[in-house]
Amino acid sequence: MNTAVASAPPPATMHDAALAVRYAGIRARSVALAAPLSPEDAMVQSMADASPSKWHLAHTTWFFERFVLGSRPDHAPFDADWHYLFNSYYQSIGPAHARPQRGLLSRPSLAQVLEYRARVDQQVIALLQADALDPQARHQLLLGLHHEQQHQELLLTDIKHALWSNPLQPAYRDDLARHEAPAIPLEWRDAPEQIVEIGAPAWPAHPEFAYDNESPVHRVLVPAHALANRPVSNAEYRAFIEAGGYRDVTLWMSEGWALCQAEGWQHPLYWDDALEREFTLGGWQRLDRHAPVCHLSYFEADAYARWQGARLPTEFEWEAAAAGQPAHGHFADADRLHPGGASAPGQGADTALLQLFGDVWEWTSSAYGAYPGFRPFAGNLGEYNGKFMNGQWILRGGSCVTPEGHVRASYRNFFAPSARWQFSGVRLARDPA
Template sequence: MTATTATSMQAFQTHSGMPAADTEAALAERYRQVRARSTALATPLSAEDAMVQSMADASPAKWHLAHTTWFFEQFVLGARAGYRPVNADWHYLFNSYYQSVGPMHARPQRGLLTRPSLAEVLAYREEVDSRMARAFEAGDFDGPLQQAILLGTHHEQQHQELLLTDIKHALWCNPLRPAYRDDLAGTTGEATPQRWIEFDEAIHVLGAEPWPAHETFAYDNESPRHRALVPAHALASRPVSNGEYRAFIDDGGYRNPALWMSEGWARVQTEGWCAPLYWEDDLERHFTLAGMGAIDPHAPVCHLSYYEADAYARWVGARLPTEAEWESAAAALLVEGGLADDAVLQPRAASDGPGLRQMFGDVWEWTSTAYGPYPGFRPLPGSLGEYNGKFMCGQWVLRGGSCVTPRDHIRASYRNFFYPPDRWQFSGLRLARDM
């Protein structure tokens, strides 16, 4: 462990004297389950699949498996005096963006890492898991290290989602359009009528209490709790469907510059966008993690950029919600919807019912809010403070989770963020309008 790492971990450990929310036994079980799920997600992949990097923004599945392991070795096991890493040379390969703990291999070149092999990466996971298990059994993790472990499990769940979105893009780039899994259930159902749910102007308390000072886990970018005036508005009762988006395409939406942000229109022209990512030219079929299939007109449209979501909203005379509008509406709702635990891995039509539907799961929902700090935001101290805060520039907020988000990872205050042109995530939209 470097002196920089030791200083960073000491700062994180002294951030709060409170014990972790989970008991050590519950935390050990959570660790085991999260780690096992990552390995299971990679099981359908060949060694060749696992090293493909289809674009600079994506990472190979093998790298996701290794990086999440490196996180625990770096920030948990490596925080203890005298720790000897499994392979010190891998620190450079599997660091992502933690500049304060050392240099790292360039992100766009992760697909060149043929070595270590997939088998060696899986063995690396097993070895670190064994070391973690022994430390759990010995009671070696104090409260601050338990906090680092809890953060690490949520970090790994983010990478589980990225593993699925990245491998979907990689397999789609193969002319054979191979399925990630051929045993996934299809999506059927009929979209409920879209209704408008009205909200009066009000002051809402948004965000999460800072963790770990407050025992309920949340990322630092979700805090602190703060008051916000939310003007009167209405939200659509469900996300926009494939069929509704098809009408935008048929009406020439991708050929009408009046609907588009300038940067979005430039993307349409230079990259030839004419439909959501993964849609075939006939607008009848699309690529899914189950391979090629018919587009379900009732399911939420997904794999849209912010520019496409915004253009569609303009086309129907509406707009995207702000994140304050979204969170104030979602705060009282249960986390239920099409999430990764259902093992469908594809958005499904909303079930009928009153009020807002599908606020959680199925598709991430673009908001009109730029990703930035809340009033009074403070990142975690030390290296782990690099996790969110330094990305608060040029990105937009998405809310609600998707069909590849683990259920116990999402909450109303969760802030996801991507650049406006990004399309490979399971991103869709819900309409909003002024009152």
């Protein structure tokens, strides 16, 4: 999310003085994202899957204190009790406050958390400017920057849910850019059967950053298939609703149908019942017919695909299509914080596959699992990804609240199939006739 952030991840060979500039920019961006919020806003936790904005600000700071400053024998903790409060799930280094109860943390105050950030930033930047970090601490700092960008996205998705859950449903900001443009017709792009290389070289042995779950590079046979040239639009998804898609059990997976009935799903999260408006980070807005539909669970995306006589792409089909393409699109840096149509400014309508990056995360039909030969990050940071490879599904491409430069063709996001509060949408795939 991020005008202050460089557009591409730094190579591991970046000089520490340049890395200090990038560190300061990313850290400042997080504070800027929280600036529209009151202290009361910043401690709200509207559901167990979300976290308060204040906690995001503190946890990302704890990461740098624990894994960068904490590697130095002369480091004195800012507050030893905060290690418990702001640890997330690193059980190998100690217990953590229960995730569903993060909204109970009225203390420390937001002002104290911001002071904590400033103190840690001052120490980290001083070490970088002095070239005083050993290689391990430097690698952990680089990982921490990408980790912070993930939490910038979560801060926005979580506060959107919190504000929508408030009966007053206030806007996060009332000055967000909004542009509507007609989407180009949905067409199919054929891809032949081929063997493709999937994944990214393991970091930090390779200088370009990638998470451990993206490696190693390996070959996969991708059968012949076709992909839609753009994500499904709001108008197209509305037709599914009006045709009775939420009432037709034959379109749904069993678990998805049970959830749909139990929670009374009738349309995407944040739509009104008249199917005319949706709640955005800019408050209630008229539904943009041409923009990609978002805030769908995996079950909703899959049901829509079945209704269309299609399916969701595999993550390998998606990556094969995205490989070699620049990761350009509507990211958080555009400061609209909502998806836009495929022919909106900056999107070339003559491109074979539009909006692979940005706007909405695209559900795939691939379960989140390890690649052949997967090795987690060394040490405590091995808990970062691998232990979540169960009951999750892969999404690709980033969204309108993802920081530009944070994602790449090999990037693997993952959520439970019931998740709806993320900016998740759908691109159709189909097999040869």
